[in-house]
Structures are given as structure tokens and as C-alpha cells.
Amino acid sequence: MIVVTCPVCGIKGDETDFHYGGQAHVRRPATTDPVNITDEEQRDYLFIRHNPKGLHFERWRCDRGCGKWFHAARDTVTLDFKAFYGITELPPVELQQQAKGPWADYFQSRAKAR
Amino acid sequence: MTGKPYRLATGGSRIDRTKPITFSFDGRMLPAFAGDTVASAVQASGQRVMGRSYKYHRPRGVIGLGSEEMNALIGVGIGARHEPNLRATQIELYNGMTTVSQNRWPSLNFDIGAINNKLSRFFPGGFYYKTFMWPRSFWKHVYEPVIRHAAGLGKAAEERDPDSYEHMHIHADVVVVGGGIAGLTAAEAAAAGGVRVLLIDENPVLGGIADLTAGKVGEGSVADHARAVAERLAALPNVQILSRTTAVGHFHHNYMMAFERVADHDPSLLANGAPRHRLWKIRAGHIILASGALERPIAFANNDRPGIALASAVRGMVERYGVAPGTNGVVFTNNDDAYLTALALRKAGVNVRVVDSRARPQGDLVKLALAEGIEVSPSSVISKVDGTLNVKSVKIAAYRKGQGRVITERQVDCDFIAMSGGWNPALHLWCHNGGKIRFDDGLASFRPNTHTDAITAVGAANGTMSVAETLTEAVAAGEAAAKSVNAKAKALKAKMPAVEEPSRGALEPLWFAPATGGYNEGNKHFIDYQNDVTAADLELAQREGYESVEHTKRYTTFGMATDQGKTSNLNGLGVLSEATGKSIPEIGVTTFRPPYTPYSFGAIAGSLTKDLFLPVRRTPIFQWHKDKGAVFEPVGQWRRAYTYPTAGEDKHAAIAREILAVRNKVGLLDASTLGKIEIKGPDAAEFLDRMYTNMFSTLKVGKCRYGLMMNELGFLTDDGVTVRLADDHFLMHTTSGGADRIAAWLEEWLQTEWTHYKVFVTPVTEQWAQFAVAGPRAREVLQKLEPDFDMSNEAFPHMSFKVGRLGGYPVRVFRISFSGEMSYEVATPANLGRGLWDAILAAGEEFGIEAYGTEALHVLRAEKGYIVVGDETDGTTTPIDVGLEGLVSKKKADFIGKRSLEQSFLKGPNRKQLVGLLTDDPNEVLPDGAYAVREVKDKPPMDMIGQVTSTYMSPTLGRSIAMALIENGRARMGETISFPLEGGKVVKARIVSPVFYDQDGGRINA
Amino acid sequence: MLEARFETPLANCEAATGTYVSLREIGERGMIDLRGSAGDKKFLAAAKAVLEVDLPKQPRTSATWGDIRVFWLSPDQWLITCPRARAQDLSEALSAELAGVHSLAVNVSDMRAIIRLEGEGVREVVMKGTSIDLTHGDYPPGSVRRMRFAEIAALLHVVEDNVIDIYVFRSYAHYAWEFLRKAARKGSEVRVFPKAV
Amino acid sequence: MKSRYSVFSLARNAFSYHKDWERAWRSPSPKAEYDAVIVGAGGHGLATAYYLAKNHGMTNIAVVEKGWLGGGNTGRNTTIIRSNYLQDPSIAIYELSRSLYENLSQELNYNMMFSPRGLMMLCQTEHEFRAMKRTSHANRLAGLDCRMITPAEVKEIVPIVNDDPNCRYPILGAYYQPRGGTGRHDAVAWGYARGADAMGVDIIQNCEVTGIRREGDKVVGLDTTKGFIKTRKIGVVAAGHVSTIMDLAGVRMPIESMCLQALVSEPIKPLIDCVVMANTVHGYISQSDKGELVIGGGTDPYNNYSQRGSFTALEHTVTALVETFPVISRLRMLRQWGGIVDMTGDRSPILSKTDVQGLYVNCGWGTGGFKAIPGSGWVFADTMANDRPHPIAEPFSLKRFTEGRLIDESVAAAVAH
């Protein structure tokens, strides 16, 4: 039973007061470009997941509290949370830099896009 | 010694000799004193054998002092209250307790299964992997049943447990596990810092083994000191003490489970309302592990005979319970601690000698023993034990480290043995959540190293075996823990009492005491007593290539018994180390897993059983349904009325009656479970266009529209009618099971994807009681209830709604229909629901109104070809599959699931499509879920082309009807297909439109 | 005229006898669910105009004015409690006052059941069903919090030190009631740091 | 060939105090090059190696394992074996497996205690009852020996079941596979390891894969903690760790790793002689030959590589089982543990070639792949040997996620394991 902190209402509680929402920062292609999505893009969106052993970025909902979604950075081995941040935000820069593998690629491409 | 063979005349700090009690053991009534355990009282009675081992059925007696006991497993209680496999050393006796020994037949002292022991040579570790394979069928029919019967220890209770259990949450700044001097001291130091301290100990009395520890603290004994600290703690407002409570597991984020035996020692508490067990769910700021150390046995030949116990346990028997282990004993040791036992025995008047494997034992305690005239044989081991049900004599042999077999032996008569191979810190909780450990050569054992959680170990649990060092270390740990949770915590200013304790000579590891004859030839050196794993078995596993310690464990089952190798694991590693030449750390330990000691499933379930097992949701009409004798059906967490049989009526007749009432007169359905969600905001309409497959922005205010929802995979997940209350305000209905899921779904999209939409979503399911009034007389019934709105078909057509009143009842009325009849869904605030329900029934009486249940509803809708999400769909079904292509917008650029419908398989040929079926024989009702085949064959396999999704006898049509998903079904109208059923029968049915009744919808619009 | 008949969610429950804290249903309270943005000044002003009290902006707090009490539920959601008779008018007044402001006020007076626990040890009774620490100063009178309670969702309101109201969805009322009856049963008393103040 | 195990060899060895038994498998150092390398010595990896050698004559192969063979999920599962799935592709592979299990002890000369004691899936809601009826029709026509049974029959087979018609989820019936059951998990790994080793397969333990080398779109070898190994065929069969390995090759997977928990009770005398799955309330139970109740529960909801689960998942399972089998309330939990399971988007496995030439993947068995070990090894070996999907493997290819050709048993029949 891990302890989650909601960055919106500040409650700190057992995981059962929250709802896990899977990988963070998955973009829904149809929202921006409903017409030109390839089957592969749709597959990536629906199924392909970052699944790192170590630092991971994910979504949670303050299910039994304020009801708001938020982001978290968590180590999938120790299960320690490294940060909680807003649902429309990117993780703190130092965590982006610590990210490995596909996550590192992702944050780099986001940085480049900006 | 008193008249009872083994009870000493004096002594026994735990027992109250003024309170004699009796209990039964294997049917015999035995005397005891209040404060005795089953172990002490049975031993006092002169009975040594207390159980039989797992595989060889060897007789076994008590070995340990507390929760480490692995041999003396006892069943307690009778009938529904029987509990197997309890450790005799932990069972606190009360007057009248019933106890039984286990795993023996016909009796403890004479057990047929012991033949296995004679044959043990044929049963080495892992032998079953090599045999029992021929003939093939024998495994299932002969070998396995025999093995199963022989295996297992005690028996389960015979009936449902009558006792109750509960959970309790607690948060503490500092949690101290263990109430020995280490834990007590650490708790006091932490408490001085003003933080909340929770102290947990599994025993009924605090102090750990202070009473069995040599030395003086201040003016008194170690035990006196422990008692004084315990008393001070008990008075502190920021300290809570849980005794009889075992910390069973340590989990992520300093979560700890502790298992409290509230009433096991006193069943009268149960009658007064106490739970039998309570599970504490603890969230700790910092944990101090002061769980002490566990003494380890020594592997010598036949080291499992009844009458052989750990030295500390023997000491405990004498000092705590005034029970002598025998009259003439041998203490076998490789360390100084066991000399305390020799001294205690001598003091109690028991004859004793010491066999020490070390060449030059020389600590203070050794000197004291010698001074007391106790014979000490250095450089010696026990090489053999004679006696089966009892120890009769031992052979003592000269020993040099590393020696493989002994040469000279001398026989010495004795009737018990106290052994000590050293002490292992109790690392279990340290390791449960990944704490690292390191090997300590001085201890010849592992001790805590690093941990990523806020946890520290102190005292014997940390490998600190001196009292003085324990106290210093405990104070420091307590202060640091308090500081870590509260930077302003003050330090304990009390002066450290002076400690005097005997100096200790070094321990020399002894993993295997040699015997005559070659290593492993016939002698049994038990490592894991309960699972009968010997040193030879471990060595065999290595030789056969099961090299990893994890393989050895699994191949031999070493460490897998109910004690989880508490006392034996390290000895096993020692033996493996000697067999392989690898060091113990190189071999490594097996994984420590919760629980520390087994705890009841009842405690894990807590209070959430019986009526509290998974909540039942009730509608405002629930009591009426119940009073009416409804048959209920679980729908999600709801209980819905399935049908209402009257006296003498079976379910089918009741359902048919209800259906016909709706078709011909009027029916009333409790539809309160339907999900209801208010959606409001300037972007509400656009948002709904994203959520539904069909268009909602075009819906007119005051109108209703049926909508479909898919998930992103393109599969149907929900449907329902949404009404437009105002331009920017909608009320959505969902399926009963979908209400919470859909509300969360809408929120999720709003918060995570379309964050710029201004839309609020408020679920209001429970605000409303909602009923369908359906049937040709529906309007007349409502008309009688004094509506303040125009009920006429023109003013209130199908798919529109009204807000108003029925008499004194505020209502929202939706003219929608799931039955195909003229139908009004009437919603009123839930607390008025029952009143309105009764009023409608009263008003409808003259029209023949009947309440109908969910089954009638399902038949009614099937007659009309309406789908039920979950019946016609199964999570792999698209709207197009079920013939609702018309509700999948072509105009909208995007909505949830749209893109996935383009994937080749979803668009592909040969998808299963929804059709109606009419069996050739109108009285034949196709079974639910029956499959149609392309071609009927004599025997399977047959190629399947689709399955029945709903099937009923339609009272309206007087014949059976069914809906089915059939490959290319819509192109096959008129075709007859075959359903081969069980037993060779084949039912033929014609594919038709799924709308069986009132195709033009005239009745709805009437 | 057809008169409306009123029945509370726990009308058919078994009485709570033999418990060490008292349990009873509060049936006559009105409730309004109010949505709007805490950052929207117009919204706040309109709400205040009707309720005569500022919406609380601190998580887990409540604000009181006369017989109206407002619970913070989320940055854009509040629960207003009031005498049941006033609920419909108040919610209509709110909707009217909030016209043109992005908001949603719904009368939800029937949606929840309220169970009042009273007596020495109420916090611990509740802690048999929730992992929240109610004993350590974080939950002074006036605190509110939504939580998972036993197997269900609930809202907790600390009214006074030894008085707690638990709000649960109506359909779960019997479940919550039965859970509490069992948790508060005499003989099962349990305290957390009982000597602490 | 190794000397055979039998009651006679056991007796013979008894007289020499069991000092002459041969090793069950060798402990070789890696060669410089193999014709194929399997990553992961779990049941699936070892079975793949065994069938590559036996059915396809490929004996210059290795299995590399980061820990001890069989120490992954194969060594920590609740050992349920059944084949009564709903959909054709699932039935095909699970029934192939189940039927191979029937003779596996004899074939491998290693007793894996396949015990077809029967398996029942309780129906505790109308909806579940209907779903099971549907499955029973589909299975019958596919040729499986399964049937629906009544509550009375359930009670007869498992007398301790809660038959109170007024309980929260009364039993409406069950779906019964008489030849479903359990097997000894470790023995499956060990038997395949011994069999493969006997044919010359190198099983290299304590050897972790740390890199996959590619030349263009072809694999050429792998880096391990025991050095570089050259090979042109790599089969990744690493269950919960598959993503981490495929990432090394630049192939992204539709997998999330979660912790699934199990537990055992203390051993007791025979109490339940059948495997029972209660899907509505989420609990699975059987009794092992040693007498413990073996209980499987749910996964924690979040990605997890810790091999330790939360208490919550376990609590729910135990509560459900106490309610379903009330007499277990006074029995006690002996040990709990977790395994890292590989969950795909449709909860069905992946047996597939990849876009990288010579790189094959077998994973995604999630919570239910123990029962599939023989069949999976069989068809995956065939796929690797012939560089094209075996017909039974074909529907389980990675392509299905692009085409939408999902094989979703859980949404269709609401059953895991």
C-alpha cells in the first residue's frame, strides 16, 4: 500500500484513495489530427507503453478526494514517488534529465519541439 | 521436583501457582497453572512427544520458546472453533481448553506413518520428481491421493467461523517492533522527543528475553530494568503498547501489518463483543526493529528426538514455568550463552554437563559453570542420540573443526539435551521490503546492513548481543527516530544506568556435528525439522545441480515449513557452504517474505465478511421489493428485483405475467439504478459530440436522444438516453452498471484531454428514484396522479420530457421506452420515491398495474430488438456489428473510438452481425450462448459462425425468439442455421430481423 | 391533493443498540452540489450573495453562516448543507444569481444519507474503516474530507471533538450503518494513543 | 542421454546413499557463438529450447538467464492449468498445452505432477452464468471435455463451498473442466531444463542480457554479464522484463509490468480436491500435494518491478475466499509473494516475429501463462526454426495491435488466469 499525495488538494493517503491512470503524456492523435492518423500511430497511442524498470511518469486521480487528475514520477522498483505535478504539466527538469530509454527520448523530442 | 514428574517445587515467573486450571490434551485432562502455555503444561505432565514430523512421521517434542517453534504444532478448540497448527509454546492456557496433537494415526506415541521413517532411505530430498510416473494414470488415482493424505498437518474447522475479526488503522511517528530491552529503551528515548510511539510485542508480557539474560542494570537484574522501563512507558501519553501482537509484514512506504490476538487467551472476551483477532494497519514515520534474535539448533545425528530443545527454551521452561526438562541433561553448545542454561538447571537441582565444540571456552559464564562444578567437555560434540520417544543417552566424541566423521565416542546417559548453535538476528521484517543484510563473522550470522526505508535495527536484531551496547544503541536510535520525524524533538536526558555483564568468549560456528559412519550415511542430521530436511538432502541437491540456494530450497523444501526456517535457514547455509566450499554470503539467503509468523485469514478479511462482504446497493424501493417477495439479481453492486412470483407461481410464470401486464395493461419498474449525470457548460454540447458516436449538439431543448458510447478501441461500452435541459445543460442516463464508470470517464477526458472545455459534470444517480410506467394504460395511470402538465400525446410526444409535479411530488418525466410500449420514466427525489411508488400502484390498481422486474424488462426489449450492452455486446463488439451504424456519425470529424473503427479487422469482412432468430419449432427456446456452425458434423470440432446473445420464450408472441451475432448475419436474412446442442440434438433457426414485435413502432407513439 | 410522503434512506434499518458510541441518522438536511471555479471572482461573488458566506477555499475546510454550512470538496466543487426545506429555493437562487457564469448548482438533498456518531471514541470507530489519521490534530472540528470508507466512498465531517457526521451515497446507507454498528459494538472498543490529548 | 529416473534407480541409489546421482543439468560457460539464443530460462524459454532441439534438431543453442532458472513467474505461480477459453486462437494454444502436459512427466522422465483433478469456475451472477454457458457451447463444439454443473454438483465436489442461497454472491452453478488441474511449477522448469541440457542445450544462469546488437535490421548477437555472444536468432522470453530487453533492440512493446500476488496457507489435511476459480469476487484456490491452500489474487494497479505487492490486493482475495469457503477463516497465511507479470493491451500473449530480422518475442502471458508452457514452447520453437509463424502462433503476432484483431478473453468472458 503506497502513499500518494495529491498536488491539487494536498491530501496524502493510501493508494486505495486514488486511481491509477497508466502512463503519462500519451497524446491522443485524433484530437489534433482526426484525418491523417496511420494505423501505426493509432496502435502506438492505444497499446505501446513505456514500461521502464526505474523512473516512470504516470497519471493518477485523487479518486476519493478532490477528484482531480495529476501526474506523478515514480520509481517502479522502489515504488518511491519522486514528484507530483499538474495534469497539464511536464515533470521537473531534473527528473526529465534523469529519465532513461524511451522516456529520455520523449523528453528530448518535447524539448526540441519547443 | 513435585509429585508431577517435571514441575519444579518452586520458580516460574509466568505462572500463578494459586490458580490451578485443567485442560485436555488428546482427550486426557491435564493440570496446569494460570500463565502456563500448552508447551509448559504438557511437558510438566511428563509427555514429551507433541507432534509428528511431516514426511517421516518422526516423534517430536518442543524445541523453542516462542514463535520460532517448529515441532510442537497443536490444534486448539473444537468444531467450528477448531484451529490447527498452533505453536504449543505460544498458546496461553485457559481453564477448559481443548488441544490435540496432529499428523499422527492412531495416536501420538504410536503412529503408523512412522513406517516412512524406516523407509526414509528411499525418500531423499526431491525423490518424488524421480518416480511415481508409471503407469501414467497412477499419479492421479493412486500416488497423489496417498501423498495428499499423508501430507498436511492439522485439520481445518468443520463449520463457518462464529467469531468476528476487525481491522484498525493507526499512524505513529515511531513504531518499535519488539518489547525486549532494546525495544523498550528505544521506545522510551523516542517518546522523550514528544512524538507518538507505538510499541509492539508478540508476547503477553513485555521484556523479551531480559529475564533469561545475565547481568545487572543499575541495582537490579536485566529483567527488573525492563520491567521498570515498561512501567514508565505505560504511563506516557504519547506511547501506545500492543502486546500479543505480532508485526507480520513490512510493506512499501513504511506500511506495517500487525496481528493482535485479542481473545485467544480468554474466550470470555468474545462473548462480551470483542473480536477474536484484530489486524492493525500501521503507517509509520520511522520504524525501529528490536525484534531480538533467534537461537539456532545444531545439526547432529538424530538431533530431533523429543527431549532436545534450544538452550534458551530450556532456560525459559525452568525460569518462567518452573518446569524441568528432565533430570539429567547435556548442554551442547558452541558459544557462551548456553552456559546460562547449564547454570539455571544446576540452580533448579537438575543434573547437567556441557559439551562444547570449542577448544578453549573461556568466558565468565564458562568459568562460573566450572566453579559450580559443572563438567565441561571442550573440543567435543554429540555424535549420536539414542532413544526414539525420549532421549536415553548420547555419544560424546572428540571434535576438531572441519572433521568429517568422529572416531572415538563415549556413551553418557541423559534424558534431555539443550543445544545452542548461536543466535541469528530476527531479520525478517528488515528484509520484507528489500533491506540489505551482511554476514558477520563474529556472530556467524547475517545482520542488517542498509535499507531505503526509514527503519533502523537495534539490540539483538541488529546483532548487538551485549546489554550495555544494546542500551546505548537503543537510546541513540530512539532519539534519532524522533528527530527524523520531528526536527524539534528533545533528547532523553536520563542518565544511563550502569551495566554489569559477564564477558563472553567468541563463538565458533558449528554447522554440522560429525557422527560415526560417513557423512550422510544413515544418520539424520536435521536442518529443517518440520519438513524433515537433513544435511544429506541439502548436499544431494547440490550434487544434482540444484546449486542456487533457491533451487536447493525448492528441491528439498528446506525453509518452507510453517516456521519458514526461522531457526534452521542459516544452519542450512552453513551446511551448503561446507559442501560447496563457497562462503555463506556467496551462497546467499532465500527471500524473506511476509508474514513473520502465520496469521489467520479471518484477521485478513477483518469485518468485511457476511453481510459486509462487498456492499449491496439499495434503491429507495428496496424494502418494498423485499416485502413483495422479489427474487433479486445482482447488477453491479445493486440488487434489483428480477421478478415477483406470487404464492404458488414459479419464476417463469411470474415473468410471463409481468410481461403481459406491460403489453396489455400497464407495468411499473423500479429503474432507480440507471445512471444519471448532469452536464453543464458552454461547451457541453460539443463535449457530448466527442463522447457519443452520434450527434448531440443538434438535440433540441426539451428533447431526448438515445446515444451510444464506445471506448477508444471502437467497442461499445455504454448506451442511454440523454436529454437537453437547456442550451448548455444536459442530463445523461447511463446503464445501471456503467454509472460510476461513465461519470469518471467524462471527468477524465475533460481534465486530461479537452482541458479547455468549460463543462461541469455532476453525477446525480442517487438523487432520484426513477420508475418506468409502461403499457397502453400508462397515461391514464399518471393522469390520475394530478400532473400539472399536459399529458396528451401531442403535448408530450415520445422522446420528450417534462419537469413538473404529480400532486405533491416534484417530478421529471421522460417519455422514453425500453419496452416498446407507451412509456414514461418518472423521476422524483429519492426520499419521496417510496411514497410515489405506492401512489402509482394505488392509482394503477383499476388498470391492472403490475410491478415488473428486470427479466420481464429484458424480454420486452428483446421482443423489440433493443440491445443490452453486455448481452448483445461483449467488449469486442462495435456499434456497426449490432446494426446501429445509423448512430455512428459520419459528419463528426472525431469522437471517442472513431479512428479505431477504421482498423482493418474492425472494418473487415465476415464480422459477426446482430440478427433475430426464429427456431423452426416455436416451442424450442435456444440455450443462452449457443453457437451456430457452418456445417453440422458427427463430432467436434465444428466451425462456428456465431452465438446466441439473448433468448427467451416470448409470451407476447407465444413463441420463442432469440438474438444472435452471426458472421455476415445481415446478408443471410431468411437463411436457416443450425445449433448443435449437448447430447447431439441440433436446433434449426431462421435468420430474421431482430425486431420481432410492433415493427413500425406504433405502440410507442400511441 | 396527493401528498408527498417522505422516507429517509435508513428508514428501514435496525436500531443501533449495544454500541459504545451513539449512532443515528440525520434525515432532514438539505444539500446542494455547487460547481464553479475558485478562480472566478464573479462566481464567488454570486455564491456569496446567495449564501451570505464566502465559499471556503482551503482544502478540507468548511464555512458556516447560520443554518448554512459549506464544505470544500474540490477546487471547483462545494457541498452546501442547509435545512431541507430551504434547499430547493437556495439552489434555484444560486442558479439564478449564477446565470451567465460557468457553474452548476444541483439540489442533491436526497442523494446522501448522513449518519451521526457521537461519544468518546468516535474517531477510532471511523478509523476501523479508513486509513486517515483522525487522531492527530489534522482534523479539528469543521474539517471535511472525502475518503474511502470500508468498501465505499464517504464524506467525513468533524462536527465537534466527539461528534462526526458521515455522509454516504444513499444506496450504501445500510452498508455503512451495518459497518458502523459492528465497529462500534461494545466489547470491541479500541483507542489510538488513548492517553494523549 | 542421462540415466533415467525411476523407482528402480531410486532404490539402487539408496544403497549408495544417493551419492551417484548425476547432475540434472550442467553449468556451462557461454560459447562464443550459437545458432540461437533464448533470453530467459522460465518455463516458456526452456520449453522453446527443448523443442528447438527435439523437434528441429537445433542443439547449438543457449538459454541465458539473469538469475536462477525457473525463478521468474514460472517459479511463483498458482499452477492452474486449463484450456476452456472462449476464443478459437486461445483454445488452440491452451488445449495443445494441456494435452502435452498429460504426457510430459513421461516424455521428460521428470515427474511434474500434472494433476488433472478438475477445475471449476464458479458462476456467481446471472451475467457470469450466461458468459460461462456461452463458453461451454463454444468449447464443446471445439471438442473440449467441459460442462456446466449445478450448485448441488459444486457442493458435492467441493463440500466446503458456501452454499447459502442468501449470501452476497450465491453460487448459480459452475463451469467445470474435469481434466483441468495443476502441475508442480518448479518441476516443469526443471524437467525441461534437464531435457534440453541432455540434448546439448547450454543453460547459462546468472547471465543477464545487457544489450542486443543489430546490424541494420538484423540481430548479430547479444551482450551479457558473461560477455558478448554471437548469434543470428534471438528469442526473447522474459515475461515481466520483456520491455527492458526489447528496448535494448529498439523495439517498443505493448506491455506493462505489474505485480501479481499469490499466497499459501499453512499445510492442512485434504480439504479441497479441485481447483476453484471465483471470478466475480476475484479469488482462486487449490490445495497442493503438500497440503497448503494455494491462493492467487489480483494485480496491483500500477507498474511494478519490485516483486512485492501491496497488502490490498491480497486482502481482497482472502476476504473473497473466506466468504466463498468460510471454514478457512481459522486457517492461516504462511507466505505471500509477488511476480512481475507482462500485461498486454488485450491480455493475450504475443508470439511473434518482429521488424528486426532474427529477433523473436514470446511474452504477454500475464497472469495465465503457466498452463501454456508446453504449447507455447512448441509453436514458438517452430516459429523460430522456420522463421515464419506457426499457424497456432499466427493470431498472437504483434500485427494484431495494428489491425485491431484483438484476442480479448477478459472482456469477452471476464476471466483471468
Ligand SMILES: Cc1cc2nc3c(=O)[nH]c(=O)nc-3n(C[C@H](O)[C@H](O)[C@H](O)COP(=O)(O)OP(=O)(O)OC[C@H]3O[C@@H](n4cnc5c(N)ncnc54)[C@H](O)[C@@H]3O)c2cc1C
Ligand atoms: C502470482 C502468479 C500466479 C500465477 N498463476 C498462474 C496460474 O494459476 N496459471 C497459469 O497458467 N499462469 C499463472 N501465472 C502466470 C505464469 O506464471 C506466467 O505466465 C509464466 O510462468 C511465464 O513464464 P515465462 O517463462 O514466460 O516467464 P518467467 O518464468 O518469468 O521467465 C522469464 C525469465 O527471464 C529472465 N530474464 C528477465 N530479464 C532477463 C535478462 N535481461 N537477461 C536474462 N534473463 C532475463 C527472468 O529472470 C526469468 O527467469 C501466474 C503468475 C504469477 C506471478
Ligand SMILES: NC(=O)c1ccc[n+]([C@@H]2O[C@H](COP(=O)([O-])OP(=O)(O)OC[C@H]3O[C@@H](n4cnc5c(N)ncnc54)[C@H](O)[C@@H]3O)[C@@H](O)[C@H]2O)c1
Ligand atoms: N547470545 C546472546 O548473547 C544473546 C542472544 C539474544 C539476546 N541477548 C541479550 O538480549 C538483549 C536483546 O534484547 P532485545 O530487546 O534485542 O531482544 P529480545 O529478544 O529480548 O526482544 C525481542 C522481542 O521482540 C519480539 N518480537 C520479535 N519479532 C516480533 C514481531 N515480528 N512482532 C512482534 N514482536 C516481535 C520477541 O518476541 C521479543 O519479545 C541483548 O542485548 C543481549 O543482551 C543475548
Ligand SMILES: Cc1cc2nc3c(=O)[nH]c(=O)nc-3n(C[C@H](O)[C@H](O)[C@H](O)COP(=O)(O)O)c2cc1C
Ligand atoms: C504452488 C506453490 C506452492 C508453494 N508452497 C509453499 C510452501 O509450502 N511453503 C513456502 O514456504 N513457500 C511456498 N511457496 C512459495 C515459495 O516459497 C516462494 O515464495 C515463491 O515461489 C516465490 O519466490 P520468492 O519468495 O523466493 O520470491 C509456494 C509457491 C508456489 C508457487
Ligand SMILES: [Zn+2]
Ligand atoms: Zn486531491
